[in-house]
Amino acid sequence: MDKTTSIQSIINEFIQHIENQHPIAASELPNIDLYMDQVTTFMDEHLEQSKRYPEDKILTKTMINNYAKNHLLPPPNKKKYSKDHMLLLILIYYFKNILSINDIQKVLTPLNERYFKNEKGMDMSWLYEHIMNWEPAQSDRISSQIQKLSEDADNIFKDAPPEDQEYLQLISVISLLVYDVYQKKQLIEKLIDSYPFSSDGESGKKKK
Template sequence: MVDVEELLERLKIANRIELDDIPEIDLYMDQVIQLFDNKLATGDLNEKVLTKTMINNYAKSGLLLPIKNKKYTKEHIILLCLIYQLKGSLKINEIKQLLEELNNKILNEDFNLKNFYSYYLEVMNLNSVHFSSNLHIHFDETKELISNINNKDSNYLDKVLLISSLVQMSNLYRSAAEKLVSDIASERD
């Protein structure tokens, strides 16, 4: 059977870059990469959190504010944090549509990105609580359903059912996010 508490611990859902983690001084690209690796690395050595190529591609595609003197400000790092989270579910083009107006507000208005990011972190905290609670519900529901099967493979079947349920929920959330990005793009046109 799946141990939900152990799974939650392994997920490290609390890993994030807090505002206090971001230095007030501008950073060079290697320092930005090191910050992301230190705060967000999953332990999989083959999976890089952030690379020079990624940062350069984000800058070229207009996802980031213009970079001055090869240094990255606190605003750049906040945007990279948002991109890091978004790229798990959205295409780069969708992320660009989503962040285009935000970048314009940062450049052309007196917009406090740090305040916005603090709200974002609060939402992340709430999402972690909701996720933990919902994972327990999914676990209990699949365990109840699979208990009707008297089979030596019930542990395996329980995991397959739980995984299928989680993937379907992920797909529903991703679809909802894609629709909202599409709404933003159509409102701009």
């Protein structure tokens, strides 16, 4: 680690990043259908802050084709993707970092059936905005949790040799964060397993 960069300064910088980073609003999406190249360009530009390395790609043609192949994404209309497609792709982007393709399919199939191209008012934009409106409150919770976790990790190895303090603080922070994600991932999987999805991912509940 760079001597000029402390673990706490990285954490503080990331907390600031959380506070400054906001999900794409439905109103930011184009109201016209886009070709695949336009879709990947839009996603790459608007989710750039999520990249680990500058050369990383947020979305590629291969990914989109695989999502369609696995029935996560409805097929495009004459090779063009609608605003509803874009909203689904944003959700898939966040889900795929935690969930398997099979679990994403289970969760999103009922959503596709009920809200994709729904012209009765409760459409994909309605659903997406309702979820994302809670983002500021969730960001505040996450920031507070990370700060508390960092403080706890700083106290774990107070009796360690001075030359090992930085590394042991680092491994403590990483271990606690990993355990946090591990437990939450298990909860997500239990929630998915408890819901009466049918074998093709559609909710077992009858549609009205």
